Amino acid sequence: MALRLHYFAGPGRAEVSRLLFTIGGIPFEDVGYSWETFAEFKPKTPFGQVPVLELPDGKMLAQSGAIDRYVAKLAGLYPEDPLQAALADQVVFQLNDFMDLFTPTWTMEKDAKIKARQEILAGKGKEKLQALAKVLEAAEAEGGYVAGGKLSFADVAVFVNLSGITSPIMDGIPAGLLDEYPVLKAFRNKIAKVPAIKAYYEKYGEGPRASFQPDP
Ligand SMILES: N[C@@H](CCC(=O)N[C@@H](CS)C(=O)NCC(=O)O)C(=O)O
Known part of the structure; x- marks a missing residue:
């Protein structure tokens, strides 16, 4: 089975x-x-x-x-080297911290939700995205991926979270949010073009997954 x-x-x-x-x-x-x-x-x-x-x-x-x-x-997408595994994990935990900021907004009424999300994006959310961009910029210079110079689950997690936060179902989050973070935008787009990922969203990239496609 x-x-x-x-x-x-x-x-x-x-x-x-x-x-x-x-x-x-x-x-x-x-x-x-x-x-x-x-x-x-x-x-x-x-x-x-x-x-x-x-x-x-x-x-x-x-x-x-x-x-x-x-x-x-x-x-085969979890780094075998303990340090590279920890470097992958640190980025995934940072993404979790970012996404957790939005947890209280899920159950809010639409207007309150939009306001709360805009406040997050202007405050703590911005700090976390800026910090993530710095780490990814350094990783980019050291091999192009979060850890170990090759694709790992952390790159996939970056892609999923950055695509998900700008999904059409996310009221209050501008579709062009990543325009403010060119490093994040370029990184997301690079992972979106990994052949298996691109093929997946050619099949399933409708509705809430429209933002998971490569940039036009
Ligand atoms: N920390 C858990 C959280 C899981 C979670 O919050 N799941 C939600 C859906 S995203 C759920 O099952 N909600 C239904 C419920 O709690 O009854 C994880 O990452 O798996």
Whole structure:
């Protein structure tokens, strides 16, 4: 039985793993839920949340960070060198800190949500994106990727988070946000052109994933 990745239909916290499976050529089943169908599955998960990766023996692995690293190792996309692995991880944790800023906005009414997101982008969010740009600029000069001079799960995570934050479903976030951060824009676009990633969004790049395409 193939590994089964359970999540909602959108990109969200499962997209990094979907791409890692795809780049690595590892077959997997992408099991999508609506809020209604998730209610039935929820009690079967370790922590009542998705994503969950169902293993061939039926065991369930939860937490996107654990799933991403496991799939990255299967796909040969987790650096073997401990320092390079830590350098990859530091960027992924920085991305998590950035995305966590928006967590309280998800349940807000539309007007409040737009205002709160604009404030984040002008304050703490800007600081975090600027800091990320500095790290990526240095990485670019040292081999072109986040760690070890080659593609790893951290590059995929950068791509997914920068594409996701500018998704058409993100009220209050300008589609052209990355124009303010040329290093981030260029990096996202470079990873968008990795052949397996580009092919994935040629197939699935509609709706919330429109922003995952390479720049025109
Ligand atoms: N830290 C967890 C968070 C998982 C999470 O927040 N999942 C949300 C969807 S993005 C969920 O399952 N929500 C439904 C619920 O909590 O009932 C991870 O990264 O996997």
